[in-house]
Every structure is written in C-alpha cells, then in structure tokens.
Amino acid sequence: MKKFILIAKKFIPLFAIVILVLTMVYGYHANKMDQDVVQGYYQQLFPKADHFDSISDRTAKAIGADGNLMAYVGICSNVGYGGPVMVGTIINTTGGIQDVVILQHKETPSYLNKIAQAGYFRQYTKKNAGDPLVLDADIDRVSGATLSTRAIAKSVNDVAHTVAVQELNVTPKKAEISWNIGIKEVAVALLFILSVFIPRFKQLAKYRLVFLGLSIVILGFWLNRSLSMGHISALLLGYFPSPSENLIWYLVLLGALAPALITGKNIYCAYVCPFHGLQEATHMISKVNIPIGKYVKWFHTIKEVILFLVLFFAFLFVNPSCSSFEPFGTIFGLNGSSNQWYLLFVILLTSFFYRRFWCVAFCPVGTFVDKVAQLGRKIREIIGLSSKKKVRKVENMNV
C-alpha cells in the first residue's frame, strides 16, 4: 500500500500537467467563435444591415436591403487589465471610423466608465482606417487605465488596417513607437538585479526587510505591478503584450521566474514580493508569533491544489484573470470590490498572529515560483551543476 502511495505521489504532478494541457486545448477549441457567433456580433454592431459579406474571419461588409454597401464592420479581442476585451469597429464606406463599441469584457466597470468619461472613444471618429491607430502615437491613453485603452486601440487597429488593405487599397501608415524606458522601468530592473545579488552576500542579506520595504514602495504602491496569477496565466496562454510598450510586464515576469529557474531558489517571494513585505511589517508590529506547526505540510498541499484550480479555470475559459483572487491590486492599487477589501482585512489581521499566513497557506503565485525553482534544481542536477544532496537541502529549506 505504501509503495502504491509513493508511486501515485510521483505521478500526480505529471497527471496534473497532462490535465492542464488538455484543458488548454479544450478551452481554445470551445472558445473559438463560430461564424454564427461572429454574425451575431456584426448584427449587434450594425442592426440596419440586411446581411454581412465576410472580408476575413473577423471583418465583413454590411450590406443593406437594396444590395448596397452600408459600412464595414469588424470585431477583435485583446487582453486588457482583467482579461480579453472584445471590441467592435464600424468604418464608413469612405474609410472614416464611425464608431468603436465594447462588446464583451472582464474589466472593472469603473475603469471603462473612466475611459468613456475621458472621451477616449470620441477620438476615433476623427480617424481613418489608414491611420496608424497606435496608443501614444495618434491615440491618447487614459491615465490609470493604460492596459484597457491599449487593448482597445490594438483591436481597432487590427480591424481598420484589414479593411484599409483589403477593401480600400490603402497602405496603413506606420507609427514610430519608441521603447518606453523611463524611471519606472529602471527602478524595476534595479530592484530585480539587486534581489539576485543581495542573498549572495551575508552582510547584505541581513537587510532583507529593508529591501522588502523598498519593494513595497516601488513595485507595490508606486507601480502596482507585483507578480500575479494573471501574469502567469497570460504567459502560459500565449498572451504577450508589446515589449516596447509594456516593458515592466516582462521585467516582472523575467525578474521573478528567471532567477528561480537558474539558481533553483525562490528569490522573488523572500526578497521582492511587496505583499510578503507587507505581511512581515504587520507581523513585526504585533510581535506575536503563533507557530502553524504540523499544519504547514497540509497547507503546502492545499496550495498546490489551489494553483492547479487557478490554472485549470484560466485555461478552460481562456481568460487569464477569471480565476484570479489575489488581494495585491486591492491594497496597492487601492481599488477593489467590498469582498476584496474584506479579504484583504482578514489576511492582514491573520498575519498579525501567524507570520506570512497568505504565503504559507494560500498564495498560488509563490507556489508557481517554487515549482519553477524546483524545475531549475532538477535541471541543475541533470546537467551536473549541483549534487542530489545539495538539491534536497534546498528543497527542505523551501518547505
């Protein structure tokens, strides 16, 4: 029986990975829009049309009852802050953009209200299908809703340029997008570079809490860009934003996952995660430490199940943020629903008594980085960079 349990334990991770891959394949297949759904969206966009003749799989000509061309319509989806944003674009017969409509989204409603109130959609009606239609080039962003406005601009760009090339015989103008490297990008890069070096020097390692404090300020309250399951699911689902416009997205992912894979240690959680820092701070204030003791191992197993479920639902619905529940955005972005604020309150209250309670019992991000570190250790072991004994020592330290 014991032997059976040991063998089963060995195969559970492999089994979980196979299920996740199959779910991803199923999710992509199930969420693929068939032509009936696309036609339904066209009808919603331009109800006056009698029928729609396809230009491509997501763009069409709206034809009136008299058989004349009324407009061009198209739909496109790109990832915003909360997940994919489905945008419909109407272009008139002369190539001018007539209207831009959000058809489906997972964004926080307050973000979209902010975008509408800032007059973001109005700027498109002065544009033509052949214009660059690129955020920060000829389209103005709405500050505080950059990811959503960028997703909308990309979708309009995609539809408009398809119509421009295929129907209007116009070559779209290209926008010169320079790499967005400013003080924010430099600060994030420095934070991650230092996080790799600090643990290597004993004299510096004792300043871990000071470094975490710095991360609370930079990655937390200033930028609100701590690593989340939304990041990880988007990476695994293949949603990659433009690196020139979204360098911090890549810096955070690379800064957290690359050191784990190379060194086999989870440096991000111990030295960079601002929410970890916040829990350390509350724990320091209370000076109470009730040991979790024998339950740590239980929580460790449940955390792995939580990680599996978060990825499972993200893959099933092909939506990186649908199963995300972390309180990082609530505290650092000061934006959340009442339930999110209650959750944050309970976590911080609990961390007064139990050190790093969220990290120990719930955090799927930490569990994922641990898994990457574990993979890194295996690779090091295979290529002979570290001995089995050393690998086990690090594994025991991480548990």
Place this chain on the structure above:
Amino acid sequence: MSEKAETVVKPEDQEVGKKKTDSSTILLFALYGLTILLIVLVLISNWNA
C-alpha cells in the same frame, strides 16, 4: 523524589496546556475558513461583474 515527581506531573497544568493548543488550532482554522469563504465570494463577484 516524590516532591519532584509532583511538580513535573501536574494534571491541571497538562489540561491548561492542552486547552491552549486547542484554542490556537481553532483560531487558525477559523481564520483559514473565513479566508477561503472570502476568496469564494471574490471569485463569484468577479464572475458576475
């Protein structure tokens, strides 16, 4: 010898010790359960948004 044995084995102390462990476990699982409940509520409200 017997005095020493009396100071070491004190049934009432043992009871108090046991009670302390139990209450900390109850607190831990009460907070754990509350957090799980709130996570489920957050997921439901995200889904309905």
